[in-house]
Amino acid sequence: MGAIEIHNLSKSYGKVQALDNVSFSVERGELFGLIGPDGAGKTTLFRLLTTLLNPDAGSAKVDGYDIKKDYLAIRSRVGYMPGRFSLYPDLSVEENLQFFAALFGVSIDESYELIAPIYKQIEPFSTRRAGKLSGGMKQKLALSCALIHRPGVLFLDEPTTGVDAVSRSEFWDMLSGLKERGITILVSTPYMDEASRCDRIALCNEGKILSIDTPKGIVRRFDKRLYGISAKNMFALLGKARMVRGVEDCYPCGEKHHLVAGHEFDIEYFKSQMKDTEGLEIVNTEPTIEDMFIKLMKR
Amino acid sequence: MRTFIVLLQKEFLQIRRNAFLPRLIIVFPILVMLLMPLIMTMDVRNVNVAVVDLDRSTTSRRIASHIEASEYLTLAQTNAEYPLALEALEEGAVDVIVQIPDHFERDMTIATPQRISITANAVNATKGGLGMQYIVQTIARTLAEMRGEKSPTNLSELVTIENRYNPTLNYRHYMIPALMIILFILICGFLPALSIVGEKESGSIEQINVTPISRLTFTLSKLVPYWIIGLFVVTIAMLVAWLVYGLVPVGSVGAIYLGALLFILTISGFSLTIANFSDTMQQTMFVMFFFIMIFMLMSGLLTPIDSMPEWAQKFTAILPPRYYVEILRSVYLKGTSIVELRTNFVVLSIFALFFNILAALTYKKQA
Numbered sequence: 001m002g003a004i005e006i007h008n009l010s011k012s013y014g015k016v017q018a019l020d021n022v023s024f025s026v027e028r029g030e031l032f033g034l035i036g037p038d039g040a041g042k043t044t045l046f047r048l049l050t051t052l053l054n055p056d057a058g059s060a061k062v063d064g065y066d067i068k069k070d071y072l073a074i075r076s077r078v079g080y081m082p083g084r085f086s087l088y089p090d091l092s093v094e095e096n097l098q099f100f101a102a103l104f105g106v107s108i109d110e111s112y113e114l115i116a117p118i119y120k121q122i123e124p125f126s127t128r129r130a131g132k133l134s135g136g137m138k139q140k141l142a143l144s145c146a147l148i149h150r151p152g153v154l155f156l157d158e159p160t161t162g163v164d165a166v167s168r169s170e171f172w173d174m175l176s177g178l179k180e181r182g183i184t185i186l187v188s189t190p191y192m193d194e195a196s197r198c199d200r201i202a203l204c205n206e207g208k209i210l211s212i213d214t215p216k217g218i219v220r221r222f223d224k225r226l227y228g229i230s231a232k233n234m235f236a237l238l239g240k241a242r243m244v245r246g247v248e249d250c251y252p253c254g255e256k257h258h259l260v261a262g263h264e265f266d267i268e269y270f271k272s273q274m275k276d277t278e279g280l281e282i283v284n285t286e287p288t289i290e291d292m293f294i295k296l297m298k299r
Numbered sequence: 300m301r302t303f304i305v306l307l308q309k310e311f312l313q314i315r316r317n318a319f320l321p322r323l324i325i326v327f328p329i330l331v332m333l334l335m336p337l338i339m340t341m342d343v344r345n346v347n348v349a350v351v352d353l354d355r356s357t358t359s360r361r362i363a364s365h366i367e368a369s370e371y372l373t374l375a376q377t378n379a380e381y382p383l384a385l386e387a388l389e390e391g392a393v394d395v396i397v398q399i400p401d402h403f404e405r406d407m408t409i410a411t412p413q414r415i416s417i418t419a420n421a422v423n424a425t426k427g428g429l430g431m432q433y434i435v436q437t438i439a440r441t442l443a444e445m446r447g448e449k450s451p452t453n454l455s456e457l458v459t460i461e462n463r464y465n466p467t468l469n470y471r472h473y474m475i476p477a478l479m480i481i482l483f484i485l486i487c488g489f490l491p492a493l494s495i496v497g498e499k500e501s502g503s504i505e506q507i508n509v510t511p512i513s514r515l516t517f518t519l520s521k522l523v524p525y526w527i528i529g530l531f532v533v534t535i536a537m538l539v540a541w542l543v544y545g546l547v548p549v550g551s552v553g554a555i556y557l558g559a560l561l562f563i564l565t566i567s568g569f570s571l572t573i574a575n576f577s578d579t580m581q582q583t584m585f586v587m588f589f590f591i592m593i594f595m596l597m598s599g600l601l602t603p604i605d606s607m608p609e610w611a612q613k614f615t616a617i618l619p620p621r622y623y624v625e626i627l628r629s630v631y632l633k634g635t636s637i638v639e640l641r642t643n644f645v646v647l648s649i650f651a652l653f654f655n656i657l658a659a660l661t662y663k664k665q666a
Contacts, residue, residue, distance in 0.1 A: 050509050051509070052505070052508055052509065072511055075509055075510060075511045076510075076511040078509070080505075080506070080509045082502060082505045082506070084502045084505075085502070086501065086502030086503045086504075086505045086506050087503060087506065088309070088313065088501075088503050089501065090313055090316045090317070091309070091312065091313070091316070095309075095312065099305065099309055100506070100510070102301070102302065102305035103302055103305065103306075103507075103510045103512060104510060104511070105301070105302065145506070
C-alpha cells in the first residue's frame with residue numbers, strides 16, 4: 001500500500017475545474033514531484049490531501065487514512081508547508097517552533113535530531129521575529145515547523161518559489177536527507193530544473209496529470225530529434241524557423257531556441273532555407289523535462 | 300486543555316507584541332470616559348434671546364431682567380420692533396424672540412391680556428425646544444412672583460418638582476452607562492474579529508487548520524483574551540466614572556460585572572461570526588460598522604426606546620445592547636437588584652450562548 005493513493009479525484013470552484021479526475025499513488029519513502037505551471041491544480045491537490053478541502057468526487061488515502069472519513073487522523077500524521085509563508089510573523093523563530101510543537105503535544109527535544117540539520121542553520125536567529133527573516137530562512141523555519149511532530153508524509157507546496165538559487169539547491173539537499181529518514185514527500189514546483197531531484201514526477205496542467213514517470217523515464221519518452229538553434233536576431237529566427245517544412249515546433253528555451261524535428265525534417269534543407277540568417281548555429285540537443293512538458297501540453 | 304493554554308499564551312503574546320493594541324486597550328477607555336461625557340450633553344446653555352418690549356412697563360422689564368439672570372438664557376438684544384428681532388433670528392444672532400405686547404401690564408389687571416409671543420429658531424430642534432421651555436418657565440415664574448407680591452400666598456411654592464434617581468437631572472449620569480457599552484462594542488467587538496481575519500490574511504490559519512486542534516478550542520482561544528480585556532475595560536470605566544464624575548452604582552457592582560461578562564460574550568461571539576464569513580479586514584470592518592450603527596442608534600443608548608415608532612420598539616428586542624444598557628442604568632441610578640432584572644440577564648445569556656455557538660459552528664476548518 002502506498003503512502004498516498006489517489007483515485008479519480010475531482011474538485012471544481014464554480015465553473016473552474018481545478019482538478020479533473022486525477023489518480024496516482026506515491027510509495028512510502030518516495031520523493032514525488034508535481035511539476036506544472038500556475039493554475040495546474042497543484043495547490044488544490046495539496047489542500048485536498050491535507051483535508052483542508054473536500055473533494056467533489058473520487059477518494060484518496062494518506063498514510064492509509066481516508067481524507068474524508070479520517071481527516072483528524074491525517075492531520076496529526078502529515079506535515080504541510082503551504083506555498084505562502086504562513087507562520088506567525090510577530091512571533092520569534094523559537095516561539096513559532098515551540099507553538100507548533102505544543103499544538104501537536106510534543107516537545108522540541110523529542111524531534112530535535114530530525115529537524116536539527118535544518119533548524120541548526122536558523123538557530124542563531126532564534127530570537128528574531130519570523131516576519132523579519134530572509135526568504136530562505138523562512139522556508140527553513142516553515143519546514144522545521146512542518147516536521148516538528150515527526151509526520152509520516154510531508155506536503156510541500158512550491159517550497160522554493162521566491163527563494164534564491166543557492167538556497168533552492170540547499171533546500172533540495174535537505175529534502176533528500178529527509179527522504180533517507182523514511183519520510184514520504186510530495187513536493188510541487190513550477191521549476192522544471194528541480195524535477196530531476198525527485199524519484200518520480202507527475203507533469204500536470206489545467207487540473208489533469210499529463211504523465212507520470214521517473215525524471216529520466218519522462219525524458220526518454222521524448223521520441224523526436226531535438227536541435228538547439230541560435231542566431232544574431234533570435235526573435236526573427238523563431239518566426240522563420242517555424243515556417244520551414246519538417247519543423248514541428250520551435251520555442252525559446254534558455255539562451256537557445258529548441259527545435260523539434262518532424263519526420264520530414266532535413267537538416268541540410270533547413271540550413272539552405274535559413275542561409276541568409278546571420279550567425280546561424282544548429283546543434284543536436286538532449287531533451288529535458290521542459291521539452292517533454294511543452295510537447296505534452298500541445299497535444 | 301494544555302493546547303488551549305498554549306493557544307491562549309500565543310494570543311496574549313501577539314497582543315503584547317502589537318505596537319498599538321495594548322495602548323488602545325488602556326488609553327481608549329480612559330479617554331472616552333474622560334472626554335465624551337463632557338461633550339455629549341443634552342443640557343442647552345447659552346440660548347440667545349431677543350426681547351421685543353412694546354409694553355415698556357415694570358412687568359416687561361422684570362421679565363427681561365429674569366431672562367438675563369437665567370443660567371441658560373442670554374439676553375442678546377432688546378428691540379423696539381419685531382422685524383428687527385426677526386432679522387437677528389434669521390442671521391443666527393438670536394435663537395428665541397420674546398415679544399411682550401403693548402399694554403400687557405395694564406390688561407393683566409383688568410382682563411385677559413394679549414398674549415406674549417415666543418418665536419424660536421428650531422433648526423436645532425433640541426436647542427429651540429428646550430430654549431422655548433426655559434423661557435416659558437422664566438416668564439411664568441416672573442408673573443407668579445409678581446402676583447405673589449400682591450396676594451398673601453406664594454403661588455410659586457404650590458408646585459414641587461423632584462427628579463427621582465437622577466436628582467440633578469444630570470445628563471452625564473444617563474450617558475456614562477451608554478459610553479461603557481460603546482467601549483465594549485468597539486473593543487470586544489472589533490478586536491477579536493480583526494484578530495481572526497488577520498490570521499486569514501497572513502495565512503497562518505492554514506497552518507492551524509492542518510493541526511488536530513478542534514475548532515471549538517481555536518475559537519475559544521480567540522475569544523477568551525477579549526473577555527478578560529473586556530472585564531478590565533469595565534473596571535477602568537467604572538473607576539473613571541467614580542473618580543471624575545462621582546458616579547457610583549447604587550446597586551451591586553457584581554450585577555454590573557455579571558452583565559458585562561454576558562454582554563462581552565455576546566458581542567465577541569457576534570464579531571467572530573462576522574469574521575468567519577469575511578476574508579479580508581476591510582470586509583469585516585464594514586459589516587461590523589453596519590451592525591454597530593444599528594446597535595448604537597437603536598438600542599436606547601443615546602435616545603430613549605419609548606420615543607421610537609412602535610415597529611422600531613419591537614425591533615429593539617433583538618438588539619443585545621438594549622438589555623445591558625437597561626441593566627447598567629437601573630443598577631447605577633436606581634440600585635435595582637439582579638433578581639428584579641432577571642429577564643434582562645436571561646435574555647443576555649441566551650444571546651451569549653447563541654452567538655458563541657454560531658461562531659464555533661461557522662468556523663470552517665474545511666472549505
